[in-house]
Amino acid sequence: xxxxxxxxxxxxxxxxxxxxLVITRSNAVISAVFLVLNxxxxxxxxxxxxxxxxSVVQIIVYAGAIxxxxxxxxxxxxxxxxxxxxxxxxxIKYFALLISIFVFIQVSYLLLIGSxxxxxxxxxxxxxxxxxxETIGKELYTNYIIPFEVAGxxxxxxxIGAIILAKKKFE
Amino acid sequence: MLSIPxxxxxxxxxxxxxxxxxGVLIRRNAIVVFMCIELMLNxxxxxxxxxxxxxxxxxxxxxxxxxxxxxxxxxxxxxxIIIAIFRNKxxxxxxxxxxxxx
Amino acid sequence: xxxxxxxxxxxxxxxxxxxxxxxxxxIELITKKSREILPWFSILLFFSTALYSIYTIHNKYIxxxxxxxxxxxxxxxxxxxxxxALLITMSxxxxxxxxxxxxxxxxxxxxxxxxxxxxxxxxxxILMIFLGLELMSICFYVLAGLNxxxxxxxxxxxxxxxxGAFATGFVVYGIALIYGVTATTxxxxxxxxxxxxxxxxxxxxxxxxxxxxxxxxxxxxxxxMWVPDVYQGSATTVTGIMSTAGKAAAFSVLIITLTAVYTxxxxxxxxxxxxxxxxxxxxxxxxxxxxxxxxxxxxxxSSISHAGYMAIGLxxxxxxxxxxxxxxxxxxxxxNIGAFSIISIIEGENDSRTNIQNITGxxxxxxxxxxxxxLFMFALAGIPPLAGFFGKYYVFIGAIKSGFTWLAxxxxxxxxxxxxxxxxxxxxxxxxxxxxDINTDTSTFSYSAVIISGAMxxxxxxxxxxxxxxxxxxxxx
Numbered sequence: 183x184x185x186x187x188x189x190x191x192x193x194x195x196x197x198x199x200x201x202x203l204v205i206t207r208s209n210a211v212i213s214a215v216f217l218v219l220n221x222x223x224x225x226x227x228x229x230x231x232x233x234x235x236x237s238v239v240q241i242i243v244y245a246g247a248i249x250x251x252x253x254x255x256x257x258x259x260x261x262x263x264x265x266x267x268x269x270x271x272x273x274i275k276y277f278a279l280l281i282s283i284f285v286f287i288q289v290s291y292l293l294l295i296g297s298x299x300x301x302x303x304x305x306x307x308x309x310x311x312x313x314x315x316e317t318i319g320k321e322l323y324t325n326y327i328i329p330f331e332v333a334g335x336x337x338x339x340x341x342i343g344a345i346i347l348a349k350k351k352f353e
Numbered sequence: 354m355l356s357i358p359x360x361x362x363x364x365x366x367x368x369x370x371x372x373x374x375x376g377v378l379i380r381r382n383a384i385v386v387f388m389c390i391e392l393m394l395n396x397x398x399x400x401x402x403x404x405x406x407x408x409x410x411x412x413x414x415x416x417x418x419x420x421x422x423x424x425x426x427x428x429x430x431x432x433x434i435i436i437a438i439f440r441n442k443x444x445x446x447x448x449x450x451x452x453x454x455x
Numbered sequence: 456x457x458x459x460x461x462x463x464x465x466x467x468x469x470x471x472x473x474x475x476x477x478x479x480x481x482i483e484l485i486t487k488k489s490r491e492i493l494p495w496f497s498i499l500l501f502f503s504t505a506l507y508s509i510y511t512i513h514n515k516y517i518x519x520x521x522x523x524x525x526x527x528x529x530x531x532x533x534x535x536x537x538x539x540a541l542l543i544t545m546s547x548x549x550x551x552x553x554x555x556x557x558x559x560x561x562x563x564x565x566x567x568x569x570x571x572x573x574x575x576x577x578x579x580x581i582l583m584i585f586l587g588l589e590l591m592s593i594c595f596y597v598l599a600g601l602n603x604x605x606x607x608x609x610x611x612x613x614x615x616x617x618x619g620a621f622a623t624g625f626v627v628y629g630i631a632l633i634y635g636v637t638a639t640t641x642x643x644x645x646x647x648x649x650x651x652x653x654x655x656x657x658x659x660x661x662x663x664x665x666x667x668x669x670x671x672x673x674x675x676x677x678x679x680m681w682v683p684d685v686y687q688g689s690a691t692t693v694t695g696i697m698s699t700a701g702k703a704a705a706f707s708v709l710i711i712t713l714t715a716v717y718t719x720x721x722x723x724x725x726x727x728x729x730x731x732x733x734x735x736x737x738x739x740x741x742x743x744x745x746x747x748x749x750x751x752x753x754x755x756x757s758s759i760s761h762a763g764y765m766a767i768g769l770x771x772x773x774x775x776x777x778x779x780x781x782x783x784x785x786x787x788x789x790x791n792i793g794a795f796s797i798i799s800i801i802e803g804e805n806d807s808r809t810n811i812q813n814i815t816g817x818x819x820x821x822x823x824x825x826x827x828x829x830l831f832m833f834a835l836a837g838i839p840p841l842a843g844f845f846g847k848y849y850v851f852i853g854a855i856k857s858g859f860t861w862l863a864x865x866x867x868x869x870x871x872x873x874x875x876x877x878x879x880x881x882x883x884x885x886x887x888x889x890x891x892d893i894n895t896d897t898s899t900f901s902y903s904a905v906i907i908s909g910a911m912x913x914x915x916x917x918x919x920x921x922x923x924x925x926x927x928x929x930x931x932x
Contacts, residue, residue, distance in 0.1 A: 187357050194365045201369045201392055205376030210385050217388050220369075224395055227362070231406040232355070236398075236414050243421050248391070248428045255432045256384055259439050261446075278378040286371040289660070293363045296657035298404075301636050304355050308409025317411050318418065326415055327458075328522045332574055332586045333422045335476065339567040339590060340426035342480075343597030346560050347433035347612075352604065363635075370628055377621055386617055393624035397631045404635035413634055416582055420627055423589045427620055430593050434612050437603040447617070450610050 189230055197223040210256045214249060221245040233313040355407060362403035369396035383435050383445040387428075394424050462518045465525050468504050468533055469577075472570045475500040479563045489559035497544045497562045501569070505537035512925070515932050521641050523577045527932035531781060531925070532576035532707045539700040539788045540569045542904045546796040547692045549898025553804060554690050556602040565696065568594035572704035576711070581630050581640040584708050588626070588672070591704060592619050595697055599689040607806060611688025618671065618681040626668030632661030642712060653724060665712075666725065672705035674698075675762045676735035686755035691802055691809075694751060695795035698758045699788040706765060706784060710777060713769065729770040730862055736763030737869040744876045748811050750798055753876060754791065757835060760873060761787055767862050768850045776853020778926040783846030785922060786834070786915050790843055793908030794831040797824055800901050811880060816889030823902075825884045827909050834912045836877040837870045842915035849923065 200220040207213045221244045228237035268275055311317060322330055369392060376389030398417045405413025439445055463470070479496060483489045508530040515526035544565065551557040571590030578584045596619065600612025634640055636658040637648060652658045671678040686694045713725065740760025747753040761783075768780035801817075801824070802808055818825040834841035847870060851863040915922060 184356055190357055190361060194361070197365060198368055198372075201372045204392060205372060205380060205385075205389060210382055210388075213385055213388060217392065220392070221395065224399060227365075227399065228402050231362070231402050233402045233406055233414055233417075236402055236417050239418065239421060243425060244391075244395070248425055251428055251432060252384065252388065255436065259384075259436070259445060261382065261384070261439075261444075275379045278375060282371050282375040282378070285374075286368060289367045289371070290364050292656050292660055293360060293367060296636075296655060296660075298360065298363060298635055298657055299358055301638070301655075302359055302404065302407035303409055304359075304407050305409045306355060309355055309406045312409050312411040313406065313414060318414055321411055321415055322418070325520045325522075326582070328519050329419060329580075329582050329586055331473070332570075332583070332590060333419055335473065335567060335570060336423065336426050336586060336590045336593065338476070338480070339564060339594050339597075340429045342560050342563055342567075343593060344429045344433040346558060346564075346597060347430070347437045347600060347603055350558060350560070350603075352555070366631075370624075373624065377617075383613060383617065387620070390617075390620045390624055393621075394627055397624065397627040400628065400631035401634060404631065404638075408635075408638040410638055412638075412640055413631075416585075416630070416634065416640065419582060419586060423586070423623075426589070426593055427623075430596050431616050431620065434596065434600055434609075434616050437600060438609040438613050441604070441606055441609055447613070450613060 186230060190227070193223045193226045193230070196220075197227070210261065211253065214253050214256060217252075218245050218249045221249065231313070232309045235313060235315045235318050359403055359407045363400060366396045366399040366403070369393075369399065381446050381448050383438075383447050383450075384432075386447065387431050387435070391424060391428075394420060458519060462516075465514065465516045465518055466523070468508050468525065469523075469570070469573060471500060471504050471507070472566060472573065476563060476566050476570065479559075479566060483559045483563065490557055493559045493562040494544055494548050497566055498541055500566065501537040501541040501544065505534050505541065508533035508537065512929060515929075517579055521579050521643060522583060523574070524579050525577060527929040528707070528711070528781065528926075529573075529577040531785075531929065532703060533573050535703050535785050535788055536569050536572045536576070536700045539696055539703075539792055540565055542789075542792045542796065542908055543692050543696045545904035545907075546695070546792075546799050546898075546901040548900045550690070550692050550799040550802075550901065553802070554602060555604075555804070556690075558601070561598070561601065564594045564598055568598070568696070569700070572700055572707075575704045576707040578708075578711070579642050581633070581642065581645075584712070585626065585630065587704075588708070589623065591701065592623070592672075595619075595693075595701060598693045599685055599697070601690055601693065605806070607688040608690070611685045614681050614688075615685045622668045622671035622678075624668075625664045625671075629661045629664030629666075629668060632657050633665065636661070659724070662725075663728075666709070666728065669705050669709055670732060673702055673709070673762045673765070674759050675732040675766060676739050676759065677732065679736070679739070679759045682759055683752050683755040686758070687749060687752045691751065691795055691799040694755075695792050695799070698754070698795075699791045702758070702762065703784040703788060706780060709769060710780065713772070723772055726770050726772070729766050730859065733763045733766035733770055733862060734865055736760060736766065737866060738763075738872075741869045741872040741876075744873065747876070750809050750811055750814075750880070751795075753811070754794060757873065757876075758791070760869060761835075763869070764847055764850055764866055767854050767859070767866055770862060771850075771854040771857035771859050773853055773857050774927070774930050775856055776850055778923060778930045779846065779849030779853045781926050781930070782849055782915075782919070782923055786842035786846040786912070789908045789911040789915070790831045790834040790841075793827065793905055793912065794835070796901055796904045796908065797828050797831070800824065800898075800905070811883055812890070814880070815883050815887045817884040819889055824905070827905050828884060829881045830909055830912060832877040832880050834916070836874045838874075840916045842912045842919070845916065845919040845923075
């Protein structure tokens with residue numbers, strides 16, 4: 183048993199358990215905190231996958247910025263906790279749960295018989311090289327310059343939109 | 354690194370994706386539903402990074418970078434919409450937000 | 456730098472809109488009169504982009520290392536998007552004052568949405584499709600909830616946002632699986648390797664998730680639940696652009712990703728899926744629309760059934776039926792925007808007067824509006840010789856050529872059902888006595904939008920070969 187497998191098992195368990203806790207806790211704040219924990223576990227998995235840049239961005243942007251925004255809004259709105267999940271519309275929800283389990287088994291089966299290991303190379307040095315800030319930055323500002331500009335317009339539109347929805351004065 | 358098979362990562366990613374979908378289907382609080390959608394996006398990101406790393410090409414990680422950009426933009430707009438609806442109706446429960454029949 | 460000045464020059468349609476957005480933000484910042492200036496500025500932008508795109512339709516280039524393409528199909532789609540936005544901007548000038556949210560930002564968001572659609576239609580890389588889709592969708596989420604004091608607008612934007620973001624999750628996961636198998640996101644390379652990969656179960660799963668995500672966006676049957684509420688709750692002009700240009704953009708993505716696959720002569724594995732959603736959407740949309748009294752809601756269900764007719768073209772997927780879809784999208788854009796412009800003229804304050812009873816006897820007070828409304832209704836029903844008829848005709852012919860005669864028959868059957876609810880509107884306008892005064896706002900610009908749409912519907916109906924030959928000449932690029 184090597185160290186990578188041990189780390190994977192620990193981080194994957196955290197990610198899987200916290201993701202379930204996110205959807206089962208009735209208090210939105212607790213859900214959000216578990217989601218942050220989930221994102222940290224994912225950042226760890228990204229490090230295991232040699233993706234250093236994405237790992238750092240995951241913590242700074244996702245766990246740091248987006249989830250803080252979520253927590254801020256939850257605190258601002260101070261909504262009451264939901265009733266327990268299976269207290270109303272019970273049969274529809276059981277049905278949804280059943281379908282989900284079925285779909286998960288099916289997707290896992292597909293992933294296993296599709297044997298994705300065959301289509302990947304698993305080259306160690308290429309993998310380390312592709313995750314560095316240098317490689318990603320270089321690609322981003324040469325081959326991916328047009329998507330980068332579009333992403334800029336996306337953020338501009340989102341900013342304008344949020345201002346209209348939350349702040350615009352009506353006469 | 355990369356000594357474990359890629360299937361481990363993919364199964365974890367599929368699991369998180371399905372948990373996110375289930376959350377969207379069974380939860381009623383709009384903010385929590387939105388958090389479940391973030392969970393789905395993160396599951397997809399895990400697949401992308403795993404493939405990118407095992408292929409040894411950076412395209413997948415660049416894709417993840419853009420998915421994060423989009424998630425940030427969506428979070429801004431989505432939370433603004435939720436705040437707007439809360440100011441009007443004092444609820445974020447998607448069952449109560451229902452003047453039109455579905 | 457690897458990119459030459461020539462490449463930036465070919466990118467001109469995108470640059471016009473992009474620079475226009477930045478200028479609009481500056482105008483909005485520095486002057487209080489922005490809401491008078493920005494509509495005209497937007498009209499100028501859309502007009503020049505539409506004209507330039509159609510003028511350079513035969514200059515086909517793939518730019519920036521296979522990121523984006525100009526010319527060919529993309530040029531025709533750019534023309535549709537910009538023309539639609541132009542007409543919508545015209546009818547918004549008078550409508551927004553009445554609706555109570557006359558903001559300059561409205562026009563900036565319309566411009567951004569159009570930029571997103573143009574990116575979608577021109578993309579040669581899945582990353583560009585994703586970014587264009589999100590740019591368009593985020594603008595529409597905000598536009599749907601533009602007036603935050605209205606409960607209906609709040610609800611429409613929340614529903615649209617949650618279901619749209621849910622669909623995005625599927626699209627991203629699908630893209631992850633596609634990328635995982637092929638190690639690339641370039642559409643051309645994916646197409647070359649398609650035959651080799653089409654037996655790979657993970658690749659097919661990824662494509663199916665991708666297509667399911669886009670089925671939400673084209674408003675096809677099992678994924679339609681957001682459509683009626685969002686179309687009814689949003690501002691009428693916003694619904695106008697969402698239902699036409701937004702649908703055209705989603706179809707453009709399906710066309711550029713899937714139909715190029717068929718040209719390499721592999722078995723069309725997605726035909727059963729599209730045949731199913733086409734049949735269900737057509738029948739469901741037509742039958743449920745029969746019971747609707749609200750005009751916007753009725754047009755929403757009719758939009759679902761029109762998505763079904765267009766999906767017939769994707770099922771058949773020969774170059775003739777694909778040209779038929781593009782023609783249909785152009786025709787649908789003009790008919791639907793015309794109809795929504797008329798509703799926006801008739802509509803009163805606070806979403807009142809959008810029911811069919813409110814246009815009773817419209818002919819007596821506003822004969823011109825009634826005549827144009829009947830024109831659009833006849834066109835939507837597919838009565839010859841109007842634009843809608845030829846759209847359906849080309850799609851059905853394409854289906855028969857590929858051996859899907861049964862699907863064409865269901866399409867004709869569903870069109871016959873739909874004649875009832877379109878004609879009902881005409882009957883209310885002409886053969887019933889008015890019950891209330893219809894005082895419309897008298898914005899000349901809204902009327903000119905109606906007149907231009909009407910003229911285009913007639914033009915495409917009387918001379919369909921004009922556009923169809925142009926589409927056929929570029930469809931395989």
